[in-house]
Structures are given as structure tokens and as C-alpha cells.
Amino acid sequence: MISRFLLVLIALLAIVGGLAFIKYTQIQKEMAGASRPRPAPVVSVTHVTSETWQPSLKAVGTVQAVQGTLVNNQVPGQVQEILFESGAMVTKGQILIRLDDEVDRADLDGLLAAERLAGIKLKRNRSLLKDRAVAQGDVDEITAALDQARAQVKAKRATIEKKAIRAPFSGQLGIRQVNLGQYLPAGSSIVSLQALDPTFVDYSLPERHLAVLTKGQEVQARVAAYPDRVFSGRIEAISPAIDQGTRNVQVRARFTNQDLALRPGMFARVTTLLPTRGETLTLPREAITFSTYGDSVYLVREVEGKPQVQRRQIRTGDARGGRVAVLEGLADGDTVVLAGQVKLTNGQEIRIKEEAPSTGSHQGPTPSASTP
Incomplete structure (x- = not known):
């Protein structure tokens, strides 16, 4: 019995010793690996x-049309004819709409008749004045009546002319805001008109940079609509006054815009180029x-x-x-x-x-x- 117990104990000790030796060997290998230098990254x-x-000054600005306006009518009237399409290019003096002028033309005929009558009376009274058949005062009165008739004719013709609404300058029209047959009070909005080539970009810079700004200086601009495109222009004007609130100076740059890519109101990132360093x-x-x-x-x-x-x-x-x-x-x-x-x-x-x-x-x- 004792010998069997000793055999079992010896076997257990042998197993434990073997496991301990294996673990020791593993630890030694790991320590040896850790002691080796790591490979260079x-x-x-x-x-x-x-x-x-080339140094520069950066700012943000707004695209402005060289000329831009909202076309409206000076005299009231009903829209008789619309002679343009939204977004069309027009030239200076081109008729955009006509207002009904039938009554005005009838009034003009009456005024022309009154002008002719006053002219006949004046001619007759001047002949009679030579024979002293009429007084000078009568001739003067008829002369004044003729001048008044001519002025009324001129005023009526001007009113008729104003009922043909024309483009004040060449450019591109916006979206039409009137309809055929619509009555327009004086000053009604008809359509926007923008002259887009060339165009301006207005921006401001701190007053400390005023000494390095000159008219004709090169300027570059980028807009979100064309992120990979750089527009080149030159300073057109520098404000003579500094804004007291921001202490900034206003600058206006002029850009050619033949393809009409720059549109009024666009946000622009502006770079003013300075002399090379x-x-x-x-x-x-x-x-x-x-x-x-x-x-x-x-x-x-x-x-x-x-x-x-x-x-x-x-x-x-x-x-x-x-x-x-x-x-x-x-x-x-x-x-x-x-x-x-x-x-x-x-x-x-x-x-x-x-x-x-x-x-x-x-x-x-x-x-x-x-x-x-």
C-alpha cells in the first residue's frame, strides 16, 4: 500500500515538474524575444x-453688377403688349412692354387741332396788326395761347412715349413680374435688368493695409458655383473714407465676365495680390x-x-x-x-x-x- 502511494506521488511530481519546465522554457523565450530590438519603422x-x-490679402466680398435696376413704369396704364422673354438679353432703348395709350392719342389729336387753330389765329391777327385793326395785346394773347397749345402737345407726346417702357441700358433681363392686361400704377415693378459684363466685386480690408492698395492692382476671386475656377480682375476704386464702425476700407474690383459666370449677389472669396517677396x-x-x-x-x-x-x-x-x-x-x-x-x-x-x-x-x- 505504501509503495503504491509513493509511486503515485512520484508520478504526480514528475508531471508537475514537466509542466513547470515547459512553462519556464516559454517564459525564457518570451524574455529573449522582448530583449531583441524592434525593427525600425x-x-x-x-x-x-x-x-x-507672392503675398496677398484675403477677404470676402459680394458680386455687383456694373449697372442693375428694377425696370418700372413712370405713368400708370394697362399692359397692352409684352415684347420680351424672361432671361433675355436686351439692348439699350429696346421696348419691353407697351401700355394702352388709345385715350392719350385721342387727346393728342385734340391738342394738335387746338395748336393748329391757335396758329391760324396768330397769323390772322398779325396781318390785322399791320393795318392796326387789332391791338398788340390781342396778338400777344394769341401768341401765348399758341405756346401753351404747343406745350400741351409736347407733354402729351411725352406721356405716350413713356407708355412704351424701354430698357435703360443693355443687359440681361430677370423674371417677368407683369401680365398682359394687368393695370400698373406708376412705379410698378416690371422686370429686373442687370449689365453683367464687366462686373464688380465689392469687399473691405482693414485700414492698416491701405498703404499697399493701389488702383489697377491685380485681384483674384473664387465663387462657390465654380470652386475650381479663378477669376482675375483689377482694383477699380478705393473708398477715400474709412468706415468708423469697422475701421475697414471699401474696395471695388472690376472683372471681365464674358460668359456671365459671375452673377450679382454671389459670395466671393477675394485675394488681393501684393508685390512678390x-x-x-x-x-x-x-x-x-x-x-x-x-x-x-x-x-x-x-x-x-x-x-x-x-x-x-x-x-x-x-x-x-x-x-x-x-x-x-x-x-x-x-x-x-x-x-x-x-x-x-x-x-x-x-x-x-x-x-x-x-x-x-x-x-x-x-x-x-x-x-x-
């Missing part, structure tokens, strides 16, 4: 490049880590023949077309990590996948800006 890099940037160090936006504690990059250095990264604080400036100006912290030609920063630590060895091609001088249409 693979990152892509880019270089700091020097570019010639010297070389600027730039980096792709992706290479920079932005934070509230400051912007930084991972600078690549050779240490004992192997590439390592060092976290470098930098001071950034304007942004333009995906690139950011670097004001402090880097030099022209420095190599920095472009992608893969999240897996890096300061002083870590890296493997460079491939260098991103240098973009050279950026030719984007929206330069960096000093915004209000």
Missing part, C-alpha cells in the same frame, strides 16, 4: 524647399504636426550611419495650396518625415521607404494671405 520623407511666394521655406502640410503647444516635425539625421528622427519645434506661417511656410526651426534642404509620424519617438531609428518628389515652386492661384 518604415516612413516616407520629404525635403524643405525654398520657393518664391523673397524666397520662403515650405513643407507639405502633411509633414507638420499641429497642436496647441506648437507645431513640430520629425527631422531625419544620420547617427552612426543610420537614419534617426529628432522631434523639432518649428514656427509656421502662411499656407498655400497644400504647402505651409516655415519661418523658424528648419533650413533649406532638411529632410523631414512626411508620413508615419504617429509610430515614432524622439531619437528612434527609421527606415526610409522612398523620398516624396519635390514639388518645386507652387503655382497655385490662391496665394497666402494676411487676413483681417
Whole structure:
């Protein structure tokens, strides 16, 4: 009995010892693996490049027609004829609608008859005045009556002419707001008319920029309707007064608009170009880590023949077309990590996948800006 118990105990001890040995071996392997250095992470890099940037001033503005009005009637009347279509292009002086002028033309006939009668009386009285058959006062009275008749005829003709509503200038019509047979009181809205080529963009800039603004200065604009298109124009006028409420100066730029893409009332992002300045160090936006504690990059250095990264604080400036100006912290030609920063630590060895091609001088249409 005792010998059997000893055999069982020995067997249990052997099993426990075997399991302990296996576990010990596993722990040793894991410790050995942990002690081996991790492989260097693979990152892509880019270089700091020097570019010639054109500084600018950015603002928001509104597209305005060179001429725009709501066509209306000066005299009341009933719409007799509509001679235009909504959205049509018209020329200056083109008749848009005619009001009923039948009664006015009948009145004109009566006034013309009165004018002729006054002329006959005046001719007869002048003949009689030579024979002293009438007094000079009678001739003067008839002369005044003729002048009055002529004035009434002229006034009636002007009224008839005003019942033909004409386009005050060439441009594009809006949507018709009247109907055939409708009675229009004086001053009724008929249709909007806008002269769209050229067109204006009005915007404002802080007064501190007044010294760098000149008439004829190049201006670029973008609108939401055509996000990939840049409209080029020039400053047409600069307000001589500063707004006391905002301390801004009003600026008006003139743009050619042959295809009528710019429409009055559009919201525009305006860039006023300033004279070209010297070389600027730039980096792709992706290479920079932005934070509230400051912007930084991972600078690549050779240490004992192997590439390592060092976290470098930098001071950034304007942004333009995906690139950011670097004001402090880097030099022209420095190599920095472009992608893969999240897996890096300061002083870590890296493997460079491939260098991103240098973009050279950026030719984007929206330069960096000093915004209000």
C-alpha cells in the first residue's frame, strides 16, 4: 500500500515538474524575444524647399453688377403688349412692354387741332396788326395761347412715349413680374435688368493695409458655383473714407465676365495680390504636426550611419495650396518625415521607404494671405 502511494506521488511530481519546465522554457523565450530590438519603422520623407511666394490679402466680398435696376413704369396704364422673354438679353432703348395709350392719342389729336387753330389765329391777327385793326395785346394773347397749345402737345407726346417702357441700358433681363392686361400704377415693378459684363466685386480690408492698395492692382476671386475656377480682375476704386464702425476700407474690383459666370449677389472669396517677396521655406502640410503647444516635425539625421528622427519645434506661417511656410526651426534642404509620424519617438531609428518628389515652386492661384 505504501509503495503504491509513493509511486503515485512520484508520478504526480514528475508531471508537475514537466509542466513547470515547459512553462519556464516559454517564459525564457518570451524574455529573449522582448530583449531583441524592434525593427525600425518604415516612413516616407520629404525635403524643405525654398520657393518664391507672392503675398496677398484675403477677404470676402459680394458680386455687383456694373449697372442693375428694377425696370418700372413712370405713368400708370394697362399692359397692352409684352415684347420680351424672361432671361433675355436686351439692348439699350429696346421696348419691353407697351401700355394702352388709345385715350392719350385721342387727346393728342385734340391738342394738335387746338395748336393748329391757335396758329391760324396768330397769323390772322398779325396781318390785322399791320393795318392796326387789332391791338398788340390781342396778338400777344394769341401768341401765348399758341405756346401753351404747343406745350400741351409736347407733354402729351411725352406721356405716350413713356407708355412704351424701354430698357435703360443693355443687359440681361430677370423674371417677368407683369401680365398682359394687368393695370400698373406708376412705379410698378416690371422686370429686373442687370449689365453683367464687366462686373464688380465689392469687399473691405482693414485700414492698416491701405498703404499697399493701389488702383489697377491685380485681384483674384473664387465663387462657390465654380470652386475650381479663378477669376482675375483689377482694383477699380478705393473708398477715400474709412468706415468708423469697422475701421475697414471699401474696395471695388472690376472683372471681365464674358460668359456671365459671375452673377450679382454671389459670395466671393477675394485675394488681393501684393508685390512678390523673397524666397520662403515650405513643407507639405502633411509633414507638420499641429497642436496647441506648437507645431513640430520629425527631422531625419544620420547617427552612426543610420537614419534617426529628432522631434523639432518649428514656427509656421502662411499656407498655400497644400504647402505651409516655415519661418523658424528648419533650413533649406532638411529632410523631414512626411508620413508615419504617429509610430515614432524622439531619437528612434527609421527606415526610409522612398523620398516624396519635390514639388518645386507652387503655382497655385490662391496665394497666402494676411487676413483681417
